[in-house]
Amino acid sequence: MSGRRQRTAAVAESGGTIAPSKSQRAYRLLHDRIVDGTYSPGFRLVLDAIGRELDMSVVPVREAIRRLEAEGLVTFERNIGARVAEIDELEYHDTMETLSYVEGAAISLAAGLYSASDVAAARAINDEMRQSLADFDPVRFTALNEAFHRQLTDVCPNGVLGDVIDTCWKRLARLRQSTFSFVPSRAVPSVDEHDGILALIEEGADPRRIELAVRAHRLATPDAYLHRAQPKP
Amino acid sequence: MSGRRQRTAAVAESGGTIAPSKSQRAYRLLHDRIVDGTYSPGFRLVLDAIGRELDMSVVPVREAIRRLEAEGLVTFERNIGARVAEIDELEYHDTMETLSYVEGAAISLAAGLYSASDVAAARAINDEMRQSLADFDPVRFTALNEAFHRQLTDVCPNGVLGDVIDTCWKRLARLRQSTFSFVPSRAVPSVDEHDGILALIEEGADPRRIELAVRAHRLATPDAYLHRAQPKP
DNA sequence: CATGTCGGCATCGTATACGATTCCGAATCT
DNA sequence: AGATTCGGAATCGTATACGATGCCGACATG
Numbered sequence: 001m002s003g004r005r006q007r008t009a010a011v012a013e014s015g016g017t018i019a020p021s022k023s024q025r026a027y028r029l030l031h032d033r034i035v036d037g038t039y040s041p042g043f044r045l046v047l048d049a050i051g052r053e054l055d056m057s058v059v060p061v062r063e064a065i066r067r068l069e070a071e072g073l074v075t076f077e078r079n080i081g082a083r084v085a086e087i088d089e090l091e092y093h094d095t096m097e098t099l100s101y102v103e104g105a106a107i108s109l110a111a112g113l114y115s116a117s118d119v120a121a122a123r124a125i126n127d128e129m130r131q132s133l134a135d136f137d138p139v140r141f142t143a144l145n146e147a148f149h150r151q152l153t154d155v156c157p158n159g160v161l162g163d164v165i166d167t168c169w170k171r172l173a174r175l176r177q178s179t180f181s182f183v184p185s186r187a188v189p190s191v192d193e194h195d196g197i198l199a200l201i202e203e204g205a206d207p208r209r210i211e212l213a214v215r216a217h218r219l220a221t222p223d224a225y226l227h228r229a230q231p232k233p
Numbered sequence: 234m235s236g237r238r239q240r241t242a243a244v245a246e247s248g249g250t251i252a253p254s255k256s257q258r259a260y261r262l263l264h265d266r267i268v269d270g271t272y273s274p275g276f277r278l279v280l281d282a283i284g285r286e287l288d289m290s291v292v293p294v295r296e297a298i299r300r301l302e303a304e305g306l307v308t309f310e311r312n313i314g315a316r317v318a319e320i321d322e323l324e325y326h327d328t329m330e331t332l333s334y335v336e337g338a339a340i341s342l343a344a345g346l347y348s349a350s351d352v353a354a355a356r357a358i359n360d361e362m363r364q365s366l367a368d369f370d371p372v373r374f375t376a377l378n379e380a381f382h383r384q385l386t387d388v389c390p391n392g393v394l395g396d397v398i399d400t401c402w403k404r405l406a407r408l409r410q411s412t413f414s415f416v417p418s419r420a421v422p423s424v425d426e427h428d429g430i431l432a433l434i435e436e437g438a439d440p441r442r443i444e445l446a447v448r449a450h451r452l453a454t455p456d457a458y459l460h461r462a463q464p465k466p
Numbered sequence: 467c468a469t470g471t472c473g474g475c476a477t478c479g480t481a482t483a484c485g486a487t488t489c490c491g492a493a494t495c496t
Numbered sequence: 497a498g499a500t501t502c503g504g505a506a507t508c509g510t511a512t513a514c515g516a517t518g519c520c521g522a523c524a525t526g
Contacts, residue, residue: 021311021479023299048507057481058508059292063299066256070303072396078254079487079508094393097342098335101394105334160327160404161334163305164397171393254509281477290511291478312478312517 022056026064029054034073034084035173045074045082072171087174099168100218103149106156106165107197108211113155114201122151126194133191138182148194152201152214186221193217255289259297262287267306267317268406278307278315305404320407332401333451336382339389339398340430341444346388347434355384359427366424371415381427385434385447419454426450 020028030050033039045065047058054061065082068074076082087095125148132140146169153165197217200210253261263283266272278298280291287294298315301307309315320328358381365373379402386398430450433443 023479024311046507059295059480059482062292062509063296066296066299067303070300078257081488081507091393094391097391098338098393098397101334101338102331102397105331109330158327158330160324160331160401164331164335168393256509279477292510292512295479313519314477 021060022054023060023063026050026054026056026061027067030064030068031073031170034068035170037173039084041084041086041174043084045084047082071167073174084174087171091171092175095168095171096218096221099165099172100215102161102164102168103153103218104211104215106153106158106161107201107214108207109158109161110152110155111201111207111210112204113157114152118151118155119198119202122148122194123198125151126191126198129191129194133187141187142182145190152197183221189220190217193220254293255287256293256296259283259287259289259294260300263297263301264306264403267301268403270406272317274317274319274407276317278317280315304400306407317407320404324404325408328401328404329451329454332398332405333448335394335397335401336386336451337444337448339386339391339394340434340447341440342391342394343385343388344434344440344443345437346390347385351384351388352431352435355381355427356431358384359424359431362424362427366420374420375415378423385430416454422453423450426453 030039030045039045047061047065051058051061065074065076069076069082073085074082075085125144129141129144129148132138132144150165150169153162156162193213194217197210197213200213263272263278272278280294280298284291284294298307298309302309302315306318307315308318358377362374362377362381365371365377383398383402386395389395426446427450430443430446433446
């Protein structure tokens, strides 16, 4: 998931050997659980309970949750508590739209920088996507789709833009678990569009043309697929 | 500073009458001081001292700092402490570049939505910019420049994109204090470009054309002006 | 004089404690 | 029965306390 580009200082991991603080452990764990869907939107994050599970007091847990809140993954209301942020149709749409622009930007900025192996790697992922379609494995397809896009955007040297893209993916991840995020009617054209984008990159097309292709690809995904309906715990 | 667009849920202010938590007070204060330059990059944020000043213990202060860290305004190293994040030439460039893309996106998305009074307000700001140039008031000029851009981007209904733009501005604010952020040779062309953008909006030009105009306007600002050299306290 | 070691101080990191607030169900009233 | 009030449990918000860590200057040593 971590690409070639530089990360913004504030987000950079603190150096290697030092033991991470408890607050960082809590952040990582909660973050991962939210992103991988273990905690779905609306899930109540009770500080005490999390603290007990992670064998720490509430203080570091609160800090972790503050950070998640700032990233938009969690909502935290005074005297009420924290929940995994819901993602509604509007936010979903806005995130997709934003992603369409920033991905277009990132990939066009990276246009001259792709090595043959970058393109090969992306193509390999796309081939796997075709296979996952044949196997009718929507979960795998969705994961590979993110991998494909990240493979391309990670080459962009602009770390700030990369962070924005990360944030978008994190938000979308909250509903990626849902099989609704896989739209069968879009799957085949989508994979073909990937090939088209790779072809543009390989032939050294005008970055602006690549940008528009990427944007159109993203925006082609219908908005309609936000249906999740699970009662919140 | 708050525009017409919706804010993302997580960032929304908690309702009106409820007293803000101490942690929120601390966040607001530190945030404002960083953005308005009271605390310049590299300034050491000592938890104890801040707590005493705000008449609270370190716990809420730490939470506030975590949030600022997530926004990239502060760096926080284990057992070392927190500082206002430095902004180096690379991050500055990347932020400007990102802003050029997302502002272009926001304004083109808002293209059909500008009312006559929106345009008039922006034009009024731009006229003030001309005046501030005549007065040679770089601080005012710089502030008005941000106001002009926000006046246009705030009309964009995409809240996620709006949050991204906010984040970019906050990062840039850390060096806006420096007179270096005012490049005399760019000032006149910049104001003229503003008029050009407004004209495109008024004549209902193709959003993509507006997008490219905005992007070019932003990118025309030279990178060179990052020279700050103050010893950190 | 340059360098290395030690000790104390400043500061961080987190546990614990406790008041404040909200939620929820039971008892009461109409 | 339905609405209302009340009380306790759950949970949050923050202060305080204290060990852990890093910084820096004093001192010793070559």
